Amino acid sequence: MNFLPNIIFAIVLIIGVGFFAKNVKKIIRNIKLGQDVNRTDNSSARWKNMALVALGQKKMFTRPIPAILHFMLYAAFIITQIELLEIVVDGLFGTHRFFKTGLGGFYTFIISFIEILSVLALVATVTFLARRNLLKLPRLNKAELLGWPKKDANLILIMEIILVTCIFTMNGTDEVLYSLGKSHYEGMGSFNFAVSQHLGPALFGGMSEGTLHLLERVGWWGHLMMVMAFLNYLYYSKHLHIILAFPNTYFADLNPKGQFNNLESVTNEVKLMMDPNADPFAAPANPDAAPAKFGASDVQDLNWVQLLNAYTCTECGRCSSSCPANLTGKKLSPRKIMMDTRDRLEEVGKNIDANNGVFVPDNKSLLNDYITPEELWACTTCNACVEECPVNISPLSIIMDMRRYLVMEQSAAPMELNNMMTNIENNGAPWPYNQQDRLNWKNE
Structure with missing residues (x-):
């Protein structure tokens, strides 16, 4: 028996899975660059969230037509x-x-069911290609998708077409071979698969036995190679959501939308001020520790769930198409926020790889180099982007953390906000009146 094909197959499988495992380790390493946050509470609600949103695609069906095609x-x-x-x-x-x-x-x-699903997938794939390239659906043709993001989306759809073609080439030629009594192994009989029993004779009937065997192997090996190529392409593609949607929905924030967390460093300072027994002149527990940063200016300042969000984003644009700031022509695009965060995280990861596991400051940051203050201040904090995301990504949490940095570290809030905060500090209200005259606004 010739074992060479089996050896070649094993080598291809090992190399393909090995590269995938290597890239998965990079993703995990990059996500762990984020700040720690506890998302282990209420496991039953988290499992339910994952089952409904990631597995059941509950939020996709707010837009039925693309939802059915995606399903x-x-x-x-x-x-x-x-x-x-x-x-x-x-x-x-x-x-x-x-x-x-x-x-x-x-x-x-089972194989007939797979073939029927493959036909449906082929219909969906062609439709998605048409929506992007012929119909030019607005949310799929925004500025942030020009260049590689658009090529990435088209490439993955083309790979899907090739994969389906390989499946029907493999099954169709098998059907013809079995009907001729020329199967690879004797005594297996005919399959009568739902699609291939008709497609096979129509496409491959009349071909020689040698040609049929060759095409069957092309389909068989092509199926394997496309799966290995897709598996390792995921790292470079927006289609990581196929895997990461499950942990992303599990670790999503379960608090009500609009509820923001308090900075621990600020909370501790307030508690110290309110404690009558506290010594305000006491030395800190660790005098050599770097003071905690208020907010976030780079990806390392974000928490690990936010970085997981960035890798999970599929660039569908539902967030941006529902964002009132984006719809009124403002510079803000929640999708771009997530894409920029992922791009910067990848840049930091490559920096670490190039410097033996240590990040060397590169005089760049997520703020300003990728995301501008104009984008951040355009946000109305309405949570429309969070509500619309099919996999529970929260662009708003990143926006708010970066705003915190601008306000608390750089005092770089817009003039209107600075005036309001000054009034609150001096007058106990947003209006420019002292406490005795705080009701004067009603006379104006």
Whole structure:
């Protein structure tokens, strides 16, 4: 027996999975650059959130047409892994359609179901390509998507078409071979798969046995290679959400929208001021420790869930298409906030890789180099972006942390806000009246 194909298959599988594991380690390392935040509370609510939002795609169906198309792709992606598992077994052990003998008629049902889903996925893929490139749907053709993001979206859809083509090439030629009694292994009989039993004879009928065997192997190897290519392309693509949507929804903030956290450093200072027994001149517990930064100016200042959010973003633009600031022509785009955060995080990660695991300051930061104050101050904090995101990403939390930095570290709030905060500090109210005259505003 010739073991060379099995050896080649094992090498391809090991290399493909190995590179994927290496890239996963990089992603985990980069996410851990963020500040610690506890998201282990209320596990039952978190599991429910993940089941409804990530697995059930609950929030997708606020827009039914793209939701149904996306569900076609999603279902095909999940169920097709059964056929991939069989390819792995056949490739490693030199078998052919390993599960057929044990499953019998149920095997035909499973593969037929996969074929039907693949047809639906093909319809969805072509539709998505048309929406992006022919219909030019506005939210899919914004400035932040020019260049690589648009190419990335098209490339992944083209890869999906190639994958479906490989599936039907493999199954269609198999159907013709079995009908001719020329199958790879004797005694397996015909499959009568739902689609391939018709598509196979129509496309491949009349071809020679050698050509059929060659095309079957092209489809079989093509399926494997496309899966390995897709697996390792995920690291460079917005399609990481296929994997990260699950942890992202699990670790999402369960607090009511609009509830902001208090900075621990500020809270401790207030408690110290309010404690009559506290010594205001006492030395800090660790005098050599760097003072905590107020807010965030770079990705290392954000918490790890926010960095997970950045990697999970699929650039669908639902957030920006619902943002009142964006809709009225302001510079702010919540999608761009997430894309910029991910790009800066990747830049920091490459810096660490290039310097033996240590980040060397590069005189750049997320604030100003990627996201401008104009974008941050355009936000109305309405939470529309958070409400619309299909996987519970919160661009608003990043915006607010960066605003905190501008206000508390740089005193760089807009003049109107500075005036208001000065009035609150001096008068106990946003208006320019002392406490005795605080009701004068009603006379104006």
